[in-house]
Amino acid sequence: MQVLLVNGSSHPKGCTNAALEEIARSLAEEDIDSEIFFIGNKPMTDCIACHKCSELGRCVFDDCVNEFAAKAAEADGFVFCSPVYYAHPSGRLITFMDRLFYSASRSLAFKPAAAVFSARRAGQVCSMDVINKYFSINQMPRGRGGQDGRRGPQHHVQPGQEHGVDAQADRAGQAERPAASRQRASLHQFCEVAPPLTCPRSGGWQSRRSPA
Numbered sequence: 769m770q771v772l773l774v775n776g777s778s779h780p781k782g783c784t785n786a787a788l789e790e791i792a793r794s795l796a797e798e799d800i801d802s803e804i805f806f807i808g809n810k811p812m813t814d815c816i817a818c819h820k821c822s823e824l825g826r827c828v829f830d831d832c833v834n835e836f837a838a839k840a841a842e843a844d845g846f847v848f849c850s851p852v853y854y855a856h857p858s859g860r861l862i863t864f865m866d867r868l869f870y871s872a873s874r875s876l877a878f879k880p881a882a883a884v885f886s887a888r889r890a891g892q893v894c895s896m897d898v899i900n901k902y903f904s905i906n907q908m909p910r911g912r913g914g915q916d917g918r919r920g921p922q923h924h925v926q927p928g929q930e931h932g933v934d935a936q937a938d939r940a941g942q943a944e945r946p947a948a949s950r951q952r953a954s955l956h957q958f959c960e961v962a963p964p965l966t967c968p969r970s971g972g973w974q975s976r977r978s979p980a
């Protein structure tokens with residue numbers, strides 16, 4: 769089980785990376801491997817709608833997007849993390865995701881994903897809406913961003929069910945699940961309940977739902 773953690777900041781060891789290291793530790797507790805992928809701080813070309821990816825099977829610009837796409841094909845889940853700039857994710861992460869999701873959507877589809885943001889004050893909700901659109905359009909189960917209600921492609925359920933699965937039968941079978949299945953369930957659970965995080969410049973990491 770492998771989860772790719774995307775650092776969408778221009779700083780390889782800043783607040784965004786600190787959030788991803790916290791996530792990596794949480795995943796490790798569930799025996800889930802992870803890798804932090806830094807998209808870099810060099811100029812990155814936007815998608816130019818040349819459609820060459822449909823011919824080549826990759827983006828025509830051979831940079832970190834193609835490098836990540838190759839890893840994504842083997843990965844089981846994703847976390848995209850970004851600083852918040854003027855109530856939106858970093859421009860370089862948007863460029864990265866535009867090209868990635870257009871040229872390598874099949875490597876990402878149907879795999880769980882979550883979005884995490886580093887913000888000093890406000891703009892997390894707007895930023896999360898932007899990133900979650902990539903997940904929903906590409907049919908990727910995603911975190912609901914809160915404990916109440918259901919969100920995502922599979923949020924319509926029947927009474928007595930959790931995400932379309934009979935809750936009692938699912939709990940009864942957990943003890944018999946092989947390790948890979950338990951890890952997959954843990955990954956889905958993580959994407960469901962992981963809270964948005966904020967990182968004040970002073971005071972360290974805390975849940976956005978925390979009173980302080």
